[in-house]
Amino acid sequence: RGAWYIDVEVAGNYQIEFSRWPKESHLAINDFYQKDFSNQFFDSEFALYKKPSRAINAQSLTTLLDDTVVNKHRITTKQKTVKMDMYLSQGLHKIEGVMQTEKGQYSAYYLYIKQK
Numbered sequence: 001r002g003a004w005y006i007d008v009e010v011a012g013n014y015q016i017e018f019s020r021w022p023k024e025s026h027l028a029i030n031d032f033y034q035k036d037f038s039n040q041f042f043d044s045e046f047a048l049y050k051k052p053s054r055a056i057n058a059q060s061l062t063t064l065l066d067d068t069v070v071n072k073h074r075i076t077t078k079q080k081t082v083k084m085d086m087y088l089s090q091g092l093h094k095i096e097g098v099m100q101t102e103k104g105q106y107s108a109y110y111l112y113i114k115q116k
Contacts, residue, residue, distance in 0.1 A: 002107035003064075003096040011090040013116040018061055018097035018108035019081040028078045029099070030055050056106055058099035066094050075099070082108075085116065 008014075021027040032055045061082045063071040073082045082097065097108030 001096060001098060001105065002109075003094050004111050006088075006093050006095060006113065008088045008090050008093060010115065011088065014086055014088050015083060015112075015114045015116055016063065016086050016095070017081045017083045017112040017114075018063070019110040019112070020056070020058070020099070020106075020108060021080075022110055023081070023112070026080070028080050029058050029075055029082070030077060030079075056099065056101050056103075058101050058106065060100045061108065062098045062100065064094075064096040064098065081112075 020029045021031070025033075027033065058075045060075055061073050062069055063073075063082075063084065063086075065086070065088075070086065071084050073084065075082065095111065097111065099106045099108060
């Protein structure tokens, strides 16, 4: 599983958003794509995908902050991201978004954080 290590400079309330795809793709978490997007406007990381993907049928996403479960959200069929509000204290933190499927677990590939 993957995690992000973040350094919070200002303690406060933040909007946390996890996704399987970059926002600019407009794909839902459980969508798949059938072509190479490297020649389009997607970010450089997304352009690294050269083969078609498969749907993962994620059912939920569990959020861990510093290895402690803080939220669990159900994922709907066409949901693009999982958003939540969270208080973050100042300092270093480890944050993970783990998607549960019938076949196992997948990490969220994208994390967006915005101070409220």
